[in-house]
Amino acid sequence: NAGVTQTPKFRVLKTGQSMTLLCAQDMNHEYMYWYRQDPGMGLRLIHYSVGEGTTAKGEVPDGYNVSRLKKQNFLLGLESAAPSQTSVYFCASRSGTGGFQETQYFGPGTRLLVL
Amino acid sequence: AQSVTQLGSHVSVSEGALVLLRCNYSSSVPPYLFWYVQYPNQGLQLLLKYTSAATLVKGINGFEAEFKKSETSFHLTKPSAHMSDAAEYFCAVSEQGTGNQFYFGTGTSLTVIP
Numbered sequence: 001n002a003g004v005t006q007t008p009k010f011r012v013l014k015t016g017q018s019m020t021l022l023c024a025q026d027m028n029h030e031y032m033y034w035y036r037q038d039p040g041m042g043l044r045l046i047h048y049s050v051g052e053g054t055t056a057k058g059e060v061p062d063g064y065n066v067s068r069l070k071k072q073n074f075l076l077g078l079e080s081a082a083p084s085q086t087s088v089y090f091c092a093s094r095s096g097t098g099g100f101q102e103t104q105y106f107g108p109g110t111r112l113l114v115l
Numbered sequence: 116a117q118s119v120t121q122l123g124s125h126v127s128v129s130e131g132a133l134v135l136l137r138c139n140y141s142s143s144v145p146p147y148l149f150w151y152v153q154y155p156n157q158g159l160q161l162l163l164k165y166t167s168a169a170t171l172v173k174g175i176n177g178f179e180a181e182f183k184k185s186e187t188s189f190h191l192t193k194p195s196a197h198m199s200d201a202a203e204y205f206c207a208v209s210e211q212g213t214g215n216q217f218y219f220g221t222g223t224s225l226t227v228i229p
Contacts (some may be wrong), residue, residue, distance in 0.1 A: 042219040044219075050117075
């Protein structure tokens with residue numbers, strides 16, 4: 001049982017390049033989330049999904065797109081990377097059956113540097 | 116809108132001393148509150164959570180937190196700090212009626228001095 005995994009662990013991009021971050025969970029969770037973590041700002045929600053085929057915007061969605069074609073996977077895309085997107089990206093998931101008291105389980109993070 | 120405030124972005128304590136990390140929230144409805152810990156270069160792990168069952172919540176690694184509605188606080192404590200407690204700590208709130216989101220504080224970095 002791997003929990004939440006993220007690929008890649010680290011990536012360097014040039015401004016304008018595109019890339020996709022993959023999040024996978026093996027806990028059969030309905031809800032999945034993408035956050036970015038920046039110094040002094042905590043974690044901010046980018047997009048989330050409440051089930052296969054659904055996505056919704058979070059607090060800072062601009063410049064990102066997501067897809068949830070399979071229940072276990074949640075992809076985060078950067079169409080045209082900008083230096084402001086240099087950050088650490090975390091994926092999280094929760095069951096979705098226990099309401100708002102449920103714990104979110106986090107992946108190990110992806111460090112992205114945009115030059 | 117709900118929010119979480121963590122007072123003190125950096126806290127230093129001596130090994131064996133009391134750890135106190137502060138968290139205040141704003142919410143118009145009873146919230147669910149969480150403390151997460153992040154060790155260097157790792158993801159977040161749940162320390163404990165408040166779900167209205169009991170105001171004093173005990174978590175892993177000897178940590179506990181007390182929900183005080185009158186003070187809108189959920190401070191994290193540990194009686195005796197250990198070197199292994201050095202990490203970043205995040206308070207978060209989840210609230211019914213706000214969609215499906217967590218709202219995190221900005222984090223407190225704990226340093227333990229030998």
